[in-house]
Amino acid sequence: MTAPEPTILATSGGHRAGTRTRLLFDALVHHAVDLSGVHGRRPRIxxxxxxxxxxxxxxxxxxxxARVAGYDLTPLQLFPMPNVEDVEGTVLAHDVVWVMGGSVANLLAVWRVHGLDVIMRRAWQAGVVLAGVSAGSICWFxxxxxxxFGPGLRPVTDGLGLLPYGNGVHYDSDVGRRPLIHRLVAEGVFRTAHCTDDGVGLVYRGTELVEAVAELPGKGAYVVRRADAGVVEERIEPRMLPAPRL
Structure with missing residues (x-):
């Protein structure tokens, strides 16, 4: 089972603290599974x-x-070497790819060394849902x-480019991100940028933004564009996702 067309869920969320475990999947991860259309068996993440x-x-x-959620999870590790013989086959055998946050610059460099940039594009075209949080969002743009590169925010401009936009994550919790995204759009580094508050995700079919969704109330998504007067930011009200059952 794969998504009916290339699908990406780019987020600033997906995780929350558990009571019996340190981490639980929140509604955005569950929505990535829903987007894959899998049914009749345990989802493969x-x-x-x-x-x-x-x-x-x-x-x-x-x-x-993943165990608590009832999902089968396979980690794809690249340090100190790939932990599977057939990286492409492993990626394509899953319903959803979930990419964790951290250093997007290092992620992109390591993926390219191992050809994972090309593999991710093939998986996207094959209907594997590509998703992730923070660095796992920016990488698709x-x-x-x-x-x-350090405590001060800087632009990264060599993302995979599956989505032809800039991406702003943690838009409401890191005060430096909004002004930097606005400057990059104003300078033409990105023609348009799509941004998410914490707890919000953006759903793309092909390269078209079709919906914003949220696991936290009161949060927003944003489209930042160049205009004659400078930069225009449009807020998109996300659809609240149902809380996951545990």
Whole structure:
């Protein structure tokens, strides 16, 4: 089972603290599974933690969240070497790819060394839902604002470009991201940027933004464009997703 057309869910969320576990999947991860259309069996999630350096403690927490959610999870690790013989076959065998946050600059460099940039495009075209949080959102776009290079935010402009826009994540919780995204659009680095508050995701069919969704109330999504008077920011009210059953 695959999505009926190339599908991406780009988010600033998807995780929350549990009571019996350190991490649970929140509504945005569950929505990525819904977008895949899988039914009649346990969903297969490929977890990609490149942006954290494949940190084992993060992988363990995500695996526990998948167990609680009733999903089969496979970690794709690239440090110190790929943990599977057939990387492309592994990616294509899953319903959803979920990419963790961290350093998007390092993620992009490592993916390209291993050809995962090309593999992700093939998976997208084959109907595997590509999704993720923060760095796992920016990577699908032309680029965005990142703290990959240090505490000060800087642009990254060599994203995979599956989506022909800039991307702003954590738009409401990191005060430097909005002004940097506005400047990058004003300067023409990105013609348009699509941005999310924490707890919000953007759903794309092909390269078209079709819906904003949220797991937290009162949050927004935004489209930033160049205009004659400078930069215009349009707020999009997301649809609230149902709270996941545990």
């Amino acid at each position: 490929l977890y990609v933690g490149t942006a954290t350096g494949d940190a084992e403690h993060v992988t363990a927490r995500v695996a526990e969240a 032309e680029g965005g604002a990142t703290d990959s």
